[in-house]
Amino acid sequence: MGTNKKYWKGFEELQQTPEFLEKAQSEFPQELSVDEFLADDKVSEASTGRRDFLKFLGFSVAAATLAACEAPVIKAVPYVVKPEDVTPGVANWYASTFYDGANYASILVKSREGRPIHIKGNKDWGFTNGAVNPQIAASVLGLYNSARLDAPQTKDGTQVSWADADTAIASALKKAGNKKIVLISGTEISPSTQNAIVGFKAKYGGVDMPSMDMPAVEEAVVVEGEDVPTDAPAMPEMPEGNVIHVQYDAVSYNGIREANLESFGQRAIPDYDFSQAKVIVAVSCDFLNSWVLPTQFVGQYAQRRNPDGKWMSQHFQFETNMSQTGSNADYRGLIKPSQQGAALAYIHKGVGAGSVSGVDTASLDADTIEKLDLAIEALKAAKGKSLVVAGSNRKSAQVIANSINAHLNNYSGPINMNNPIMLHASQDEKMANAIKEMNGGKVAAVIMWNTNPVYTLANGEEFRTALANVGTSVSMSQYADETAVNCDYICPESHSLESWNDYAPKARTYALAQPTIRPLGDTRPVGESFLVWSGEAVHTGKDSTTWHNYVKGLWEQYGYPLQTKHASFNAYWNAMVHQSCDSGEGEPAASSQSFSGNLSAAGKDLGSITGGDFEVALYQKAGIGNGTHANNPWLQEMPDTVTKVTWDNYATMAYADIEAMGGETGLGQETPSTEVTVTVGDKTLTLPAYPQAGQAPGTIGIAVGYGRGAGAENIGKGAYQQSGMYGEASTTPIGQNAYVLVDNGDFDAYSASVSNTGNTYNLACTQTHSTVMARNSIVKETTLDTYTTAEPAAYNHKHVLHSGWNHDEKPVSEFDLWEGHPVEHVGHRWGMTIDLSSCIGCGSCLVACQSENNVPVVGKDEIRRGREMHWLRIDRYYSSDVEVAVGTRDPEEFATEGFSGLKKPSHNPKVVHMPMMCHHCNHAPCETVCPVAATTHSNEGLNQMAYNRCIGTRYCGNNCPYKVRRFNWFNYPSYRKFTEVNPAQDDLGRMVLNPDVVVRTRGVMEKCSMCVQRIQSGKLVAKKDDRMVKDGDVVTACADVCPTNAITVGDWNDETSAVRKSSEDKRSYQALEEIGVKPNIWYKVKVRNEVNADLAELQAEQAAHSASHGGDHGDEHGEEGHEEGGHDEAGHDDHGGH
């Protein structure tokens, strides 16, 4: 219709007049000659009127003014050619492997628009089962450290091209002649790199030998059964010729390898399976944090710490410092470093393996003996299902531990000698020899990577001079660190997220690391450098595929034939890249070992140790570890698991010891700690003394990994203290280097002295109060026995209120002051449960949250003022002498000690770690008080912050009972005080920001959003699949990264969801339930596998009490108010203790 209709613009068109036709012909109806126009006199004669002039003037001024106001230009550069696998706004996850010389884990790297921004564990593949630690989670930030070298450089800092550097190094190597070439690295577990080194040795060592990669491993496995003492099975010592490869780790495990060599004929660290151990006895062994392979142990341990599982393990810890592992033990005894042998010998004798001659067990105190006896009983009852682990690097201590384990037949269960762990292959003696040869001028060239001996050696200075005596020194460090600056050339290796690599963490396990970003600088992998230097390949710039092809080639040559699953190499390779590791099939099972160690020699060695007045036990912190990541501000700012101190190391000492010196035992923003000098031999450190509950008296604990960059080496802003009012960067390192105190390899000093300097030092603590003040609606704990036998009322008391004239008891949940949010039964209601039994307080969640949610780093000074910005914190509570367990008051003690007793932690307290973040209360106190409604409740139960709307009255923060709201006191993204510490300051650092989460401005509140961005994307995934949201669609960063799976997240309204079930568990409770804020977070009662008579008695009373009072509960109490209807505060609680 209408197609025949004709429209015209006017009669001319309708009538088709000639004039019209003529006009229609020409596109521009009038010729306008510019020349003609300008030539017209009238134009020049025309004058602008005054009013017009003023109008023009006004307009121009206004326009100029407006134009002068510079609007920020934000450039969004689109892809010209869209990469195949990048969809803007959608994250890519790459499976990879993390290994930094000490920590190992299978990881997933989150990449947005080509930028890696987040690291979490790979739950699907790899023996680490998705577990990571804070160092691994935070390592993504290291990629964007602007201090990383982006090209080779010479000693004086001049950048040179790779070609020049390679030529110079190759010619130096060729001139080596009879002199040696020394390679020093951390434990190198990359088969491809090892293979490249083999080629390098062939080229320069004058030794022609076959490629020794995976076949070597195969041989080792074959050799294993025979009684031939060999070195590490994967890497038997090879004839080295002129090229010597020394593996040297900052933290040595030489002792355990030597002991196993003596005891079982293998110089190896066996594989431990903590999930098979019903009884774990650890002697100074921090296996949940730093010992051997915590990323594996943590998950195994947590699996058996669940009181709802088939069985729950029992954990005894005998140690000096309050370690992360010790804080989770069921029983914890205090020993001095010199008593490790005594404790082991006592156990040795106790379990019936005979006494160890020469070791004096009399020095152990009564409390420790009591716990040792309990441990022995437990061990005897769990033969073949127990584990005795010792953290000492003394061969003798490890021999005794081996003997105990062998006696208990644990080698056929939890300990597997047949699948040894390949990490920590430090060769202490070889390193000492190498240094001697270097100093003796017998070394032509030294090449180092993944090691920092100048910093980590007790006598780093000696190594520094040794380097000067070497013909040519080359470091492949990413940074111009303490060792690298002393080298003739620094040939920076790529970050592990920038390059291919492969690893053999265990004898039969292989893993791949794949790059997730093009190298930011002109760097190359270590293996590629070796290939270039041995003339096997050429480096072709940033996008060189040399190393990739080499790794792939080796996997085709050696890896592919090992398996039968994949029909083609491509399928195999793709599967390996996808999984990042093989599935661990075919790992040999554990088998019993016959112990052949020399006990009397061990006893003699241990007996020779005499403790001094003070002894020093070094340890590694969860965040800083051995110091490799000391320049990572996320880790520096992560509160220590136990002490809650940030940005420092310190001397942990028992309260009594500090008091005896006249030192300060308090903690606070303005309560400076006492500075002490710790002297071991001729080495002295000056450190603040931290009062540590559970520290063995007469001992001092000092964390290694601090004092990096003492020579003002540029290793990144995060490694240095800030100075001045505006926090300018300084070259003062953070903390002191504790490696200098004891000889390499040893972590204990048996004789030390300590004195009060009279000076003070401010430590930045995020938690200054130690105990929970027996407040039993915050932390609840019970014993396994009570848990399995008693009613839930015994250990999980529910608060009730009395209502009406008859004082009817009603649960708190039935009282509403406000109209309820309709979220409780409609749509989604996001909830979370946190199992206090599983949480070990490692802090991975905290770092993951920081990474996911762009939480700013604020630096030491601000932390000290109590202004940390972490959305998630882990509260650590010690028990006091007035409590029978954390959070349960001892009525008798309280009658005499009162509140002042409650404030003091016990000498050897029980510990609870309690993750704390926004509780997303359905009756949120914060929401009602915001004058501008900037914080509101979503219809999915989330308490949300509209940053744009916030005017910053901080009323919500004050009214939050959990104190989880964080205020932007300054403009963290740009105020100069924070530019030095906040990684999100410089252009490079900003790359780590998660584009899904806005960076908050100054003056607004922020807090945990329950990763609302992840919730939204999880919902989208379900929607695209046209299904309901199910478990696993929505996982918060903290839950995602938790190595012990303590956190469960999901839709509470989904009655089948894991979180719903978990929240309805008999162990579940809500913190501060009685104030009626109705949080969406539940905690689960911590269950200790211990005998605690006092607690059991109190909880039995509690159960009886609640059973006997059903309806007429009110009779006993004269004081409760008559509560009619809405009353949501705690009118009266009827819990125990009154």
Next chain:
Amino acid sequence: MHKEAAIREPLILGHKTYSDITEDVCRPIEGKAPKAWYIMFGISLLVGLYGIGCILYLLGTGIGTWGLNKTVEWAWDITNFVWWVGIGHAGTLISAVLLLFRQRWRMAINRSAEAMTIFAVFMAGLFPLIHMGRLWVGYWVMPIPNQFGSLWVNFNSPLLWDVFAISTYLSVSVVFWYIGLIPDFATIRDRAKGAVSKKMYGILSFGWSGRAKHWNRFELVSLVLAGLATPLVFSVHSIVSFDFATSVIPGWHTTIFPPYFVAGAVFSGFAMVQTLLLILRKGMKLEAYIHTKHVEYMNIVIMVTGSIVGVAYLTELFISWYSGVEYESYAFINRATGPYWWAYASMMTCNVISPQLMWFKKLRRSLLFTFFISIVVNIGMWFERFVIIVTSIHQDYLPSSWSMFYPTWVDIGVFLGTLGIFFAFYLGFARYFPVLAMSELKTILKISGESYKDGSAPTHDDHGGGGDSHTETAPVVEEKVAETVAPVVEEVAPAVEEKVEEVKAKLTDEEKSQRVSSLMEKLGAGDASNADDLKVISGVGPKMESTLNEIGIYSYEQVSKMTDNEYEMLDSITESFPGRAKRDDWAGQAKELMNK
């Protein structure tokens, strides 16, 4: 006209006339300010400017320049806010509540108390503004329509109620104060000599002409505003207390807060009035209008409200124990024995013990003691707010978050700055505004003026507001007042009522000479050299003539100026022939004689 019992102490001492009141109040405005004023004003201004500097630094850098932290997110800011709002309570209480209760003693103090209120509320209002993290979007607390780009406010929030309460209170107070000022500004305008000041006061007085209609409207508006302001006195601090009372924090969550905060506010407000007035009356020589009785009345208010506050403190303690709630009890144990025990102890000492001393009449009539206690009370009330705010939140539910608050130099600077600005404002007020409500005072002169009470003044005055002709003699009056009245007041102060009578009897000679001089002021000075023959006047004999000459009356002109008032005064001086002069109309005779 109301009659006031004679045994009540007069509210206006000395033989003040309407004119005297005008003179006394206008003198400081019209004259030059004393050096002391400049010094005080200069210091206040400097401190105020320092405070403004601190505020600018705060706004430029962030709230982090204060000593707040993740646990204590309010400290000095809100302490100062509540403190200043509390101080701002006295003015409206005095002007509105006392007006409705017909307390006449308020007349002398209401003007300056209201001024103090307004300045204090300014200072108070400053803190909620600068304590915001993002002041530049602070207008979002106003219920602005959505078209403006804003969202609706949250009416659940007590902070929002604060906005309404404070702004209402401020506006009503300002209007009330200004309405009262209008007739007085008109008086100053009429007296002003300089063109600028005439213009300025002309504008300020809104064309007031003193017509009956104006007065009628004035009275009506005052009454209406008093009615409006009265509930505000109770609502403002009740609402401020809701900031805390509606929260879930132990130590904040308390139903006792509204009455307790109001009493505390009146308590601190009156203390501040005392502090300021005791300085003002001395500096501006207003001892005749603001004297011991006023101070005593205010001290009684301080004593009563202080006792209410004390009872509230004890109630809180009892309830915290009685509730059986662990957190609640600990909050109060912590207040008294925790790290901030000194703040709690200061609060208890200053607010509970010190006002109880006012039970002693001797103490509550002592000006020096009052001045001291008034400062102590305000220190105590500052600590009360600090204790409530900081000690409640610094150790609340989760011990993991317990922390301390330490002020920074910016915290201190901002607080001192508001004191500086406040005093600068107040000194400016004292310099350029009528510090006493002249028109109101005049209404009680004849009810409660001393000379009217003891019958030494005539019951009516035909001088009207003819003050202008007496400007020259004014300083003389002032001197006399200062000489005679002030010592009386000061000596009377510590004495008991009976003694007052004795003192008065003893001083008749002085009284006499004072009356002579005041008579002479009216009649003008005479001189023996050009003396007229007064005996010509019928009723004046030789003895009377010499008596008059003794007094200083020599001429017909002087006698002609005599009115009933002077006759009475003359009678009281000569103590003879009462009523004779009036009967014989000496003045009329003298006028005739002059014209001859």
